[in-house]
Amino acid sequence: xxxxRSFLRLSALGGGAVFMSGLYGKALGATGDQxxxxxxxxxxxxxxxxxxxxxxxxxANPEAAxxxxxxxxxxxxxxxxxDFIVFTGDxxxxxxxxxxxxxxxxxxxxxxxxxxxxxxxFMPGEHDASLDNGTAFKEFFGxxxxxxxxxxxxxIVLDNVSDPGARIxxxxxxxxxxxxxxQPADARIVVFTHRPLFDLAPKWDWATRDGxxxxxxxxPHANVTVFYGHIHQEHHHQTExxxxxxxxxxxxxxxxxxxxxxxxxxxxxxxxxxxxxxFREVETELKTAEYEISEFPVIKx
Amino acid sequence: MxxxxxxxxxxxxxGLGALLWATAGAATRPTGKKERVIKVQAKKFVxxxxxxxxxxxxSVVLEFTALDFMHGFKIPDWNIRADLMPGQVTRVSLKPDNxxxxxxxxxxxxxxxxxxxxxxxxxxx
Numbered sequence: 001x002x003x004x005r006s007f008l009r010l011s012a013l014g015g016g017a018v019f020m021s022g023l024y025g026k027a028l029g030a031t032g033d034q035x036x037x038x039x040x041x042x043x044x045x046x047x048x049x050x051x052x053x054x055x056x057x058x059x060a061n062p063e064a065a066x067x068x069x070x071x072x073x074x075x076x077x078x079x080x081x082x083d084f085i086v087f088t089g090d091x092x093x094x095x096x097x098x099x100x101x102x103x104x105x106x107x108x109x110x111x112x113x114x115x116x117x118x119x120x121x122f123m124p125g126e127h128d129a130s131l132d133n134g135t136a137f138k139e140f141f142g143x144x145x146x147x148x149x150x151x152x153x154x155x156i157v158l159d160n161v162s163d164p165g166a167r168i169x170x171x172x173x174x175x176x177x178x179x180x181x182x183q184p185a186d187a188r189i190v191v192f193t194h195r196p197l198f199d200l201a202p203k204w205d206w207a208t209r210d211g212x213x214x215x216x217x218x219x220p221h222a223n224v225t226v227f228y229g230h231i232h233q234e235h236h237h238q239t240e241x242x243x244x245x246x247x248x249x250x251x252x253x254x255x256x257x258x259x260x261x262x263x264x265x266x267x268x269x270x271x272x273x274x275x276x277x278x279f280r281e282v283e284t285e286l287k288t289a290e291y292e293i294s295e296f297p298v299i300k301x
Numbered sequence: 302m303x304x305x306x307x308x309x310x311x312x313x314x315x316g317l318g319a320l321l322w323a324t325a326g327a328a329t330r331p332t333g334k335k336e337r338v339i340k341v342q343a344k345k346f347v348x349x350x351x352x353x354x355x356x357x358x359x360s361v362v363l364e365f366t367a368l369d370f371m372h373g374f375k376i377p378d379w380n381i382r383a384d385l386m387p388g389q390v391t392r393v394s395l396k397p398d399n400x401x402x403x404x405x406x407x408x409x410x411x412x413x414x415x416x417x418x419x420x421x422x423x424x425x426x
Contacts, residue, residue, distance in 0.1 A: 094413055130410035164410040165373065165384070202377035203404045205416075261404075263416055 044083045044151050045283035047075055047117075050229030051249035053127060054111070055104035056093035060252035060265035063273060071250050071279055071298050072114050081117050082281065083150060088229035088247060089125030089161065089194030091141075098132065105140040121148070125194040125230060126161040134162035145172055147179055152286050154183055158193040160208040166195055167209045177217050188289055191218065191226045196246065198239055201257035206231055215239055223289040227282065231257065232265075234280075234295060245293060248278040274298040336360040336394065343385050343407070344368040346414030354423045357400045365391040373409035376422065382408060400426040 052068045061067060075085065092104040105128070112120060122141040129137045134144045144159035156179065160168050168176075183189060191197075197211035208214070218224045224242045232249035235257065252265040253276030269275050274297060283292040341363050342349045355361055365374060367385035374393065375382040385391045397403075407418035 094410075094415075096412055126410040126415075131412065161410075164371075165408065166410070202375070203406060203419075205375075205406060205408050209408075262419070 042151055043284050043286055045080075045281050047078075047082045047085045047279055047281055048088060048227055048247050049075070049085060049250060049279045050088040050247040051090040051125065051232055051251060052087075052108065053090055053093040053249070053251040054108040055095065055100070056251050060268055062268060064251060067250055067274065067277065067298060068108070068111055069114075070274070071277075072111060074296065074298060075279060076114070076116050078281075083117075084119050084121060085115060085117055086121040086192055086227075087112070087123065088192055088227060089123050090127045090229060090249075091122065091125070092128050093251075094127040094131060096131065098136065101128075101132070101136045102139070105136060109140055121155075121157065121192070123157045123159065123192060123194060124161050126164070126166070129159075129162045130164040133164075134159070137162075145175070151284075153188040153190055153284060156189065156191045158191060158197075158214065160193055160195045160197070160211065160214075165209055166205070166207065168211070168214055173210070173213050173217065176214060180217055180221065183221065185220075186222050188284075188286060189218070189221055189224045190291075191224065193226065193228045195230045196228055196237070196244060197226060198237060198244065200231065200235070200237065201263075203258060204263040206257060206263075215242070218242060225289075225291055233276070245291075247280055248276065248295065250277055250279070250298065253277065336362050338362045338364055340364045340366070342366050342368065343372040343374070343418075345370060345412055346407075346418040348374075348405075348407075348418065348420045351420030352423065353420065354425065355395065355397055357397060357424050357426050360394065360396045363393040363395065365393065367391075370411045371409055372407045372411055372418070374405060375408040376403055376405045378403045384409065395422075397422070397424040400424045 049071060054068055056064050091108050092101065095101050095104065124134055124137040124144050129144065137144060144162050145157055147154065147156050149155065156176065158168060158176065159172060160166055163169055195208045196206055197208050197214050200206040219240055219242065222241070226242060226244040227247065228244065229247050231246045232252065232254035233246065233256070234248055235246035237244040252268070254263055254265060266276060278295055278297045280296065281294040285292065337359065339353060339361055343365055344367070365383070365385045367387045369387065371387065372385045373382060374385055381393070383391050383393055401424055403422045403424065405420050405422060407415060411418065
């Protein structure tokens with residue numbers, strides 16, 4: 001029987017793109033202790049979906065009412081199911097009307113409820129949470145920042161959007177500091193967040209105002225990788241030893257960071273619908289703290 | 302990051318060629334110098350004006366009035382930002398050293414058109 005990794009490589013040849021991320025052995029070298037990894041841990045993979053903006057209506061995606069549903073069907077059709085699915089924010093498109101906001105969240109929840117794999121982990125984007133400080137999001141999806149552990153990896157969900165000024169805030173930073181203090185130096189840590197924690201394109205507001213404080217807390221840890229959304233495109237960046245990977249959107253792609261005056265959506269291509277949209281698989285390799293990223297389109301071309 | 306916030310209150314944003322004070326609700330700026338005052342209105346999702354022309358070396362005060370939200374005002378190239386509280390006048394003093402075009406934007410998420418709420422400062426030699 002074909003194993004998971006071989007399958008991934010084969011399927012990537014057929015439309016996905018594989019990107020290797022991680023420390024390539026540095027992590028174990030840093031601790032000098034291969035036995036430091038729990039022998040009972042096993043590699044696994046999860047799916048990242050992002051920026052579905054449910055409720056959006058406009059020329060940038062005439063198929064907005066169908067895109068998320070198609071992505072759900074695509075994930076359900078994966079040959080090997082993931083261990084879990086994470087949504088890195090902007091589940092819904094913003095609205096000033098609190099009733100409409102809740103309607104969109106309810107509809108989004110119903111659609112992603114069709115995903116066969118559980119659990120689903122959610123976090124807000126600024127479109128979900130900035131106008132009411134996360135009130136509606138919490139009603140539907142629970143806390144906006146939290147941690148969970150899975151097969152030897154410590155996952156941290158950071159909220160940098162409930163404050164409309166894109167601050168994580170001192171209270172959450174204190175919480176992060178306390179959480180990290182309980183992790184061993186060589187812990188495998190993955191951070192999920194919506195906005196980039198570094199200044200990617202400040203003129204487009206692609207930053208977190210106090211992201212430098214979060215990075216200062218994370219940098220002493222040898223094995224940290226960040227997955228985020230917000231910028232509607234695949235992007236890879238490194239801050240010292242910490243890698244940051246932005247995911248594609250499920251509504252419309254945006255231009256490369258700072259590449260033009262305005263961050264206006266790319267024009268919908270009727271000849272290639274859903275172009276630039278997609279989700280990703282992230283496969284862990286715990287021994288080396290590597291993450292193998294495979295990008296998948298919403299529909300097979 | 303929040304360096305700009307610290308600079309906002311210390312008035313020390315001189316490193317990239319601009320001076321900044323932001324005082325909310327005060328009738329005048331503390332220095333009492335004569336400077337050109339430019340009134341700027343901020344409302345969803347536009348600054349009026351959104352194109353501000355200055356001369357290199359000129360001291361000006363931007364006087365912001367926010368009508369409907371605590372919009373932000375940020376000039377990333379100069380590491381300057383301010384919160385624009387509705388019902389208050391927020392003053393930002395500038396003295397640009399270099400000619401060029403500099404973007405500004407609202408950096409407090411304010412709704413559907415937030416991504417469009419931006420403008421340019423044009424500094425002429």
